[in-house]
Amino acid sequence: MAERTKARVARARPDEEQRDGASERLLEAAERLFVQRGFAATSVRAITEAARCNVAAVNYHFDGKLGLYETLFRSRLSDLRRRRVESVRATLDRARGRVTLELLLTAFANAFLEPLVEEGPGRHLIGLLSRELLDPHLPPKLFQHEMVEPVQRVLSEALMRVTPGLRREQAVHCVISIIGQLTQVSFRCHWAAAAEGCERLRPRLPAMVEHIARFSAAGVRACAKGR
């Protein structure tokens, strides 16, 4: 039964590209609802109602509620990872040898926050990620392998390249500090949006990015000088 479904998902009608099919409508509706309410609190009936199709469609196209969730989650997760990793690589490449800590941190902070906070398909995705970490429905090491480790590796090595004297262990600690600050800001935007509409918070975002870059650059340098 699983094979049957995989074949179905992989297949696409040759003639009309299957646009506006129930499958696409389900993905869109499910993303919106999963992000808003989480996996457990979103019922299959709510999704199919929003997608204007029958309850059975979820099992037909995605082999159940969990399959729909996994399809969405993996796609969004690799999007986010790519943006974060690329922001570091691009900054290192663009200004070879002339990269400052502030430049690197500003680029990473923007790449981290933009998809979570600005308009677009990843808006408020922070809620989905956090919920999945608190109540895992997918393989437990998926997030670790697909997001935490790659980003941590790339950013910590970039910090070491830009900061003379920074040891690997210190760099990893600094990455935790930086990610922690950015996650906190994402959360606060998420709460503010739920409470009163994110519009009031958005203008302050560039100021927060500047603060985090300044704060963290000083922190990283202090760690390197420490010993």
Next chain:
Amino acid sequence: MAERTKARVARARPDEEQRDGASERLLEAAERLFVQRGFAATSVRAITEAARCNVAAVNYHFDGKLGLYETLFRSRLSDLRRRRVESVRATLDRARGRVTLELLLTAFANAFLEPLVEEGPGRHLIGLLSRELLDPHLPPKLFQHEMVEPVQRVLSEALMRVTPGLRREQAVHCVISIIGQLTQVSFRCHWAAAAEGCERLRPRLPAMVEHIARFSAAGVRACAKGR
């Protein structure tokens, strides 16, 4: 019906202090299960089974599942706030005029992390707090008023007292940076504990506290010097 229940909860048997009554067993079992699985994923039947009493007891003593949850949550929340606020006040009082940023931040970091990470009734409480923020079941501004604002006010004013030239807006940004780092560490301990037992992470905790104090002290000073 609500009045009837309030009267019951407030009442205590004069003779034997009601120890080991169903009410206490329910609170203990519920805390353990709510922390582990969250509110929605914890069934009343699971709680009453763990507390070795009848399902109806939850409605009899606490006016329902939500009442039990609220009783627990408010109690733990004010515990945590008290510890955080007191750590700042105690440090300022103990070393009047001779308080360093590092001293203040180390004390706050320890007060923040200890109840969430060490053994005791608040262990892994970070999961309960995060879940409540993501999927609120209680008045939405409860967490804001009972935790965020008091801690933010006390810590930001302490930072300004200890750091000449730090403006109020900068201090608030620094508080967000500090809380963000500490929350991130709490989360990582929480995940590590779920994955493999927290024992492997505990020894590194003092090192993380030292890192956060050093990193953040430099960050705060950089913000003050910035303009």
Next chain:
DNA sequence: GACAGTATGAAACGTCTGTTTGACTGTGTC
């Protein structure tokens, strides 16, 4: 036209949920 395969639909299935009911104890009061 016959057939196979894809897609959609209404209805039902079995299970789990929080809550309620009514009966049954034990205790203290008059």
Next chain:
DNA sequence: GACACAGTCAAACAGACGTTTCATACTGTC
């Protein structure tokens, strides 16, 4: 003894849940 009340219990309630079944269209192939 009669009564009131707190506490506990098994049983049942009504509703929501994810999934399954079976019937029905549509589409391209022979």
